[in-house]
Amino acid sequence: MFKGGQTTSPDVSLPHVTNSHLLSYPNTLNFYERPPLFDVTVEEFETCALDRLRILAEIESSLARNRNWDELSTVTKTQCDKYLPLNSHRSIRFTDLEAERKKDHLSHFVLRLAFCRSEDLRRRFVKSETLLFKVRYEIALTEDREAFLGSRDFNWTIVPSQEQTQLKEDLERAFIGSKSEFERTKYYKVKWTRVPDLVEKRKVFLKGGWAYVPTKEQSSIVFHEFESHLEKTLETTARLLPRLDEDTRLLPILNNISQGFLAGVSSEWAGASGSDNADEIKAEMIDEIARRSFPLCMRMHHEKLRKDKHLKHFGRLEYGLFLKVLGLSIEEAIVFWRKSFSRIEDDKFNKEYKYNIRHSYGLEGKRANYPARSCIQLLAPGSSEHGCPYRNFDEDNLPTTLISVYGPQGLRSSDIREVTDTVKGKHYHVACTRVFELTHASCGVNKGDGIGGGESVTHPNQYAARSMELRKPKESKDAMQVDP
Amino acid sequence: MTEVESPSPEIMLTFYNRLYPFKSIFAWLNHSHKPGRLFTHREFAFTINTSGGEAYLRYNSFNAADELKKQVCTLNPTRFEIGPVYSAKPRDRKTLRPGALQPELRELVFDIDMTDYDPVRTCCSDADICKKCWPFISAAVKVLDRAIREEFGYEKLLWVYSGRRGIHLWISDKAAMELTDIQRKAVVGWLGVVQVGKDSSKKLNVRNAGTLPPSLQAALQELRTVFPALILRNQKLFASEEGYLDLLKCIPDSKMADKLSSKWEDSRGTSEERWEELLGEAKKNQNVWNAIEDVILMYTYPRLDAEVSKHRNHLLKAPFCVHPKTGRVCVPVDPHTVDSFDPSTVPTVGQLLRELDEMGNSNGEETKADWEKTSLKPYIELMNNHVRTVIDVKHEEDMTW
Numbered sequence: 001m002f003k004g005g006q007t008t009s010p011d012v013s014l015p016h017v018t019n020s021h022l023l024s025y026p027n028t029l030n031f032y033e034r035p036p037l038f039d040v041t042v043e044e045f046e047t048c049a050l051d052r053l054r055i056l057a058e059i060e061s062s063l064a065r066n067r068n069w070d071e072l073s074t075v076t077k078t079q080c081d082k083y084l085p086l087n088s089h090r091s092i093r094f095t096d097l098e099a100e101r102k103k104d105h106l107s108h109f110v111l112r113l114a115f116c117r118s119e120d121l122r123r124r125f126v127k128s129e130t131l132l133f134k135v136r137y138e139i140a141l142t143e144d145r146e147a148f149l150g151s152r153d154f155n156w157t158i159v160p161s162q163e164q165t166q167l168k169e170d171l172e173r174a175f176i177g178s179k180s181e182f183e184r185t186k187y188y189k190v191k192w193t194r195v196p197d198l199v200e201k202r203k204v205f206l207k208g209g210w211a212y213v214p215t216k217e218q219s220s221i222v223f224h225e226f227e228s229h230l231e232k233t234l235e236t237t238a239r240l241l242p243r244l245d246e247d248t249r250l251l252p253i254l255n256n257i258s259q260g261f262l263a264g265v266s267s268e269w270a271g272a273s274g275s276d277n278a279d280e281i282k283a284e285m286i287d288e289i290a291r292r293s294f295p296l297c298m299r300m301h302h303e304k305l306r307k308d309k310h311l312k313h314f315g316r317l318e319y320g321l322f323l324k325v326l327g328l329s330i331e332e333a334i335v336f337w338r339k340s341f342s343r344i345e346d347d348k349f350n351k352e353y354k355y356n357i358r359h360s361y362g363l364e365g366k367r368a369n370y371p372a373r374s375c376i377q378l379l380a381p382g383s384s385e386h387g388c389p390y391r392n393f394d395e396d397n398l399p400t401t402l403i404s405v406y407g408p409q410g411l412r413s414s415d416i417r418e419v420t421d422t423v424k425g426k427h428y429h430v431a432c433t434r435v436f437e438l439t440h441a442s443c444g445v446n447k448g449d450g451i452g453g454g455e456s457v458t459h460p461n462q463y464a465a466r467s468m469e470l471r472k473p474k475e476s477k478d479a480m481q482v483d484p
Numbered sequence: 485m486t487e488v489e490s491p492s493p494e495i496m497l498t499f500y501n502r503l504y505p506f507k508s509i510f511a512w513l514n515h516s517h518k519p520g521r522l523f524t525h526r527e528f529a530f531t532i533n534t535s536g537g538e539a540y541l542r543y544n545s546f547n548a549a550d551e552l553k554k555q556v557c558t559l560n561p562t563r564f565e566i567g568p569v570y571s572a573k574p575r576d577r578k579t580l581r582p583g584a585l586q587p588e589l590r591e592l593v594f595d596i597d598m599t600d601y602d603p604v605r606t607c608c609s610d611a612d613i614c615k616k617c618w619p620f621i622s623a624a625v626k627v628l629d630r631a632i633r634e635e636f637g638y639e640k641l642l643w644v645y646s647g648r649r650g651i652h653l654w655i656s657d658k659a660a661m662e663l664t665d666i667q668r669k670a671v672v673g674w675l676g677v678v679q680v681g682k683d684s685s686k687k688l689n690v691r692n693a694g695t696l697p698p699s700l701q702a703a704l705q706e707l708r709t710v711f712p713a714l715i716l717r718n719q720k721l722f723a724s725e726e727g728y729l730d731l732l733k734c735i736p737d738s739k740m741a742d743k744l745s746s747k748w749e750d751s752r753g754t755s756e757e758r759w760e761e762l763l764g765e766a767k768k769n770q771n772v773w774n775a776i777e778d779v780i781l782m783y784t785y786p787r788l789d790a791e792v793s794k795h796r797n798h799l800l801k802a803p804f805c806v807h808p809k810t811g812r813v814c815v816p817v818d819p820h821t822v823d824s825f826d827p828s829t830v831p832t833v834g835q836l837l838r839e840l841d842e843m844g845n846s847n848g849e850e851t852k853a854d855w856e857k858t859s860l861k862p863y864i865e866l867m868n869n870h871v872r873t874v875i876d877v878k879h880e881e882d883m884t885w
Contacts, residue, residue, distance in 0.1 A: 111835060119583065169698075170698040173695050173696070173698045173701065174697050174698055175695055176692045176693075192636065192670075193659075193663065193667050196666050196667045196669070196670035197670070199670040199671070199673070199674050200669060200670040200673030200674060201673065201674075202673075202674055202690075202697050205634065205637065205697075206635040206674070206699065207634065207637075208634070208635075208636075208637035209635075209636050209637030209638070209659070210637070431811070
């Protein structure tokens with residue numbers, strides 16, 4: 001499989017700065033308050049960003065899969081060890097701590113440049129970076145953590161023992177934990193707005209707008225501070241970015257990186273992690289399969305979903321059932337739709353969409369095994385927005401769409417005439433079959449072969465299944481050439 | 485008794501022209517007498533009656549109180565709503581680049597609606613409200629008013645009767661205006677106890693290791709005093725079989741519950757007698773005693789419409805609008821005297837205009853504003869007193885009404 005961007009191994013990619021060893025990066029934890037001010041090669045710039053991106057993509061994907069905190073933390077740790085290790089100075093492994101930390105620092109700031117450009121990218125970046133920080137904060141050595149807390153002003157007040165005694169009864173009532181734990185705890189006072197998560201769950205004592213945070217919840221303040229600091233600086237970066245007087249070297253890299261994240265990055269290296277089973281279709285693979293093997297009707301659903309981050313009811317129904325028959329499991333289907341509807345909050349998704357997805361898999365309601373729509377059903381009158389595009393698109397629209405969708409698969413403008421002529425004769429399935437032949441010419445399909453033995457397309461799933469079958473042996477041959 | 489009336493467009497127009505306190509509303513939203521972003525970047529939305537039904541006009545904004553008044557008198561809406569302060573003037577929305585119009589500041593608002601109490605009231609349902617169920621609202625006002633002042637430290641609270649069956653709260657403290665949606669959601673999480681809607685019969689889960697957190701302990705203190713009159717005497721909730729079975733469902737000791745259930749089956753006890761009986765039993769068992777406290781919270785704790793409070797861009801009906809169904813004016817309510825507030829004595833717009841007509845004939849003092857001659861006077865004074873606390877201190881000397 002491809003291993004894009006992984007040309008240099010981390011050990012050699014970054015130069016050592018031996019003298020200032022633990023001075024520039026005394027800690028594994030970093031609030032990223034100072035930008036990196038050293039020279040890097042364009043290659044380092046890209047590779048370290050991609051390495052960090054793999055980790056963030058895995059975190060996003062864990063969220064979409066509803067992994068719990070322990071699972072998420074384990075997965076993230078594994079990814080970190082692989083792509084962006086950060087050892088403490090106590091570590092027995094021989095490592096160049098300075099280089100590790102420098103890479104962490106640099107990669108964070110490169111991704112800031114890539115992800116500051118839109119509200120959506122910023123939100124997702126902040127969310128996954130904050131989770132990454134949480135994971136690292138939890139595994140950091142106590143001494144590192146304490147040094148880190150001391151290295152920066154978090155602007156909290158330690159509640160004096162006199163005040164703590166005065167408020168003892170209330171504090172104890174609000175305390176979650178054993179009595180002996182309560183006797184030992186210290187309290188930090190912050191404006192309640194800095195710990196909204198604790199307030200929402202009534203985990204603190206509130207008085208006059210101040211939250212009294214016990215030691216064990218102290219990390220909430222730190223995480224929230226990390227999050228809001230990153231949000232603010234990303235907005236600043238977004239404002240300044242247009243003024244970046246840059247030649248043509250960095251912007252394409254940044255564009256590329258942010259595109260990758262948008263499309264659910266992990267696809268290109270899902271194979272590399274070796275964790276998937278070859279036949280199973282994962283949510284992350286849909287983009288790729290759609291590009292190579294979907295008939296136009298389903299491809300249109302997919303494009304619309306990507307563009308609007310939403311599909312209307314009948315669109316979801318048609319496309320969802322198609323994906324089910326394609327082989328997407330219910331778990332992966334939920335991940336796929338959850339990630340695709342990126343503008344919708346978790347609450348709303350779970351309430352309004354999850355049920356319908358499960359319903360279409362026969363897990364809710366009357367538990368029927370719904371089949372996917374066939375061409376005949378899609379061609380039925382009344383399906384204006386959805387249905388068969390060969391029938392529903394107008395004369396101007398169809399050729400442009402076909403070229404933009406299937407151009408990369410080998411469809412040329414000189415072929416279009418033939419297709420539109422069949423459409424004029426209302427032979428929509430013939431048009432679709434002809435497109436299949438033309439786009440699979442590289443797999444050895446000739447005119448008149450149809451989807452095998454001269455058969456015409458009668459079902460979108462038949463089209464996709466045959467295409468995937470044809471593409472499969474070839475893909476592995478390609479991969480072998482790239483990755484001997 | 486005042487008759488219920490749907491006001492005609494002519495009546496509404498006169499009301500806007502002669503009585504609606506645009507100046508007070510302006511100063512309250514603007515925190516100053518000189519127009520600033522808090523007013524000019526603020527969204528107003530109008531509901532107007534058209535031949536084809538109702539139309540809802542969003543994204544209006546105005547440079548000053550006069551401009552607002554002019555537009556209101558031109559459109560003559562049945563009501564209008566107030567939204568957030570945006571990053572730009574909402575009316576310029578079409579000329580801005582996409583995404584440039586973001587809600588920035590907004591009063592923290594709460595909406596309590598009597599319909600959410602339907603599972604625990606027997607006197608009326610839906611849109612109706614009577615003297616027997618108003619105490620639900622007044623209990624909610626007292627509990628929330630205390631919690632917000634003492635726990636969150638906000639001071640500039642304005643309670644407004646919604647004109648029919650509910651009450652709104654507007655908090656204008658600078659810190660409250662600046663809250664993000666996440667923080668607003670946190671406030672709702674902190675204050676919300678009873679699930680509203682279809683989950684309303686769900687058991688409460690508010691204790692940790694059997695202890696109520698201090699905020700709810702304080703709420704309980706208040707609600708304990710309200711419970712007997714409201715739930716037992718007014719609503720008589722446990723007199724019916726359905727009612728007492730619901731109550732016994734909350735008792736964790738099933739033996740005790742069965743015992744009481746079979747005993748009450750044949751007797752014709754009042755809610756008070758049954759409650760006393762239950763308390764007698766519960767004293768022996770801490771677990772049951774906790775459940776009793778939870779019952780008090782469950783039946784009387786404020787039921788919030790969470791969505792209204794969670795998002796900055798949610799619109800809420802402006803104070804002093806007229807409720808289109810009842811004709812009553814949405815007047816401010818003083819939380820100190822909320823117990824004696826009687827929704828049925830709130831002036832209707834029709835009544836106010838009659839008062840104006842009668843005054844007009846008697847040729848009173850010419851210097852007075854129209855509203856001062858009507859029964860709207862005490863409410864506008866209440867509003868103006870509140871506005872005085874909201875106005876920035878440095879503008880204090882500008883007070884000119």
